[in-house]
Amino acid sequence: MAIAYRQRIDDDTEFALWRIEEEATDLYSQLQLNQQEKDFVESLSNGKRHLHWLGTRVLLRKMLRTDEYIDCKVDEHGKPYLVNLPYHISLSHSFDYAAVMISKTHKVGIDIEQIKQKVERIANKFMRKQELAFIGGRQKIEQLYVCWCAKEAVYKCNGQKEVSFADNILLEPFQFEHHGVVNAQLHKKNNVIDYTVGYMQYEDYMIGYVKGE
Template identity: 75%
Template sequence: MAIAYRHQVDDDTEFALWRIEEGADELYNQLQLDDHEKAFTKQLSASKRYLHWLGTRVLLRKMLKTDEYIDCKVDAHGKPYLVTLPYHISLSHSFDYAAVMISKTSPVGIDIEQIKQKVERIANKFMNQDELAGINERTKIQQLYVAWCAKEAVYKCHGQKEVSFLDNITLKPFSFEGHGIVDVSLAKADMHIDYEVNYLQYDDYMIGYVKG
């Protein structure tokens, strides 16, 4: 399967989606892995998480246009980074899709989620009362997914643990248009950072992405 969707955010930043239709062996054979990665994948074998892990790495390889080994590590906060290549990266996955965002100049964050009604049940765990009051009943489910994806994208872009979606990441009111921009603030202690997060509905998936 080729790249399903690709978007150039600016001159040095882009993201892409890969629809995972291959089996694990087919994806695995497209990668070069070191011994640590091979051992790690054996722990994931035969799980959906294994396909997601493979899918994001295959997509990263396609976007970087290389057949060489890519040394992709995860730091102490869980943020992936490239050891020898000059790119900031962010990885995400949901059901049949893998998503990767890369930038030559700035930290990035991306999140993809399949849209399902169940998000209503957990909305108050990641949105405060003011945010919930701004939700339009007609587009409730889509807006809730925009909110989740936007907060997750900011969390990944910031790249630090101990950040609460409910208490530290706040969205300004927005209307759902299928694609657009949400103003998001990250505030904790003496830190305050404002972000413009883009969102896009792709079939029955929602995507949030941001460049720091």
């Protein structure tokens, strides 16, 4: 399958979605992997995790428009980075989709989640009371997924561990639209970083994406 959706944020920043319809062997054949990566792929049981890892790497290759080997590693905080290419990257996946965001000039973060009712049961684990106060109405579930995806995107963009969604990432009130923005602040130690997070509903998925420093 080709790229399902692509959006350019600015001249140097974009994200895309890939609907994973291929078998693992088809995705694998489109990649160049070193031995360590081959061993890692073989260690994954056949299933969604296997397809997600392959799907994000195939999409990354398509977005970078290269047939050469891409040295993509993960740092001590779990943030993926490219060793020999001048791009910041962020990867995400959920059920049938892989999502990748790239930028030459800014840190980035992206998250994709399939929309399900169960998010309401765990809302108090990632939202403050004042945030929950502006959530409601017939699109409550969609709003909650915007909040989750926005906080996850900020977390990935920041790229540091020991950040609590409820305690450190705060969202300003917003009205849900199918494609909109929400303002966020990351509070860590004595620093406050402002973010404007884009979000969009795509089929029954929610995507949050952000461009940082």
